[in-house]
Amino acid sequence: MNVRVAIADDERLFCSGIGMLVGSQSDLEFVGSAHRGDEVRGLVDDARPDVLLMDVRMPGLDGVSATEALLGEGVDRPRVIVLTTHRGEIAVQRALRAGARGFLMKDATPELLLAAVRTVHDGGTVVAPAEPGSLVRDIPDRPRDDASIAALSRRERDVYLLAARGRSNAEIAVEAFISETTVKSHVSSVLAKLGLASRLQIVAHAWEHGLLG
Incomplete structure (x- = not known):
C-alpha cells in the first residue's frame, strides 16, 4: 500500500511541485493540500494522509498551532x-x-524530502540540516534550568x-566510553523519565531549559 502524503502550505506553486514530486514515486501517493492553517483539520479528515508536510507560516492559523491541535488529539x-525557510525558527x-x-x-x-517522508512513515525522525543543534544555534540563550533533568x-x-x-x-558511545547498547538503554530511560517521545524532543527540551550552552 502506498504512503499517503499531503501538504499544508500557502504557496500554491510549491504545493503543486510537491504533488508532482510525490506522485512520481511508485510507493507514494499525493492526496491533497491545504493553503491555510485552519484548513488542516479538514484536509486530514478528508484525505487521511499518513505523512503531512506542514509549513510553519500560514494564514488563518500558523502551522505550529495547527500541529499542536492536530497531534493533541492523539x-x-x-x-x-515541519517545513520552514528559517533555520533558527523558534516555532x-x-x-x-x-x-x-x-x-x-x-x-x-x-x-532529501522523499527520504524524510519514507523515514518518518517508517517510525523514524528526521532533522535537516543534519545537526539538530543547528536548530537552536541562532536563538537567544534561555536561563539554564538544571532542575529540569534532576531525575536523570x-x-x-x-x-x-x-x-x-x-x-x-555511535558517537555518544565513543565520547562517553560506553557501548552503543548502553547508549540506547540510557536514551530510552531519558525519554521515559522526562516524558519525551523522541530524540528530536530531547533537542527541544534542552533548548527550552537552557542546557545547550
Missing part, C-alpha cells in the same frame, strides 16, 4: 514533518514538542546532553 493522526521547537516527527528546510533537495542519573545526563547536540549513538 488518535489516527498523520506523522508531521520549530514548539512543533517538535507537540509531536512533529521531522524538520526540513523548504530548500531541501527533492531526494549522572550518566543519563551525559547521554542526554550529547543527544541534544545531535550526536549519533
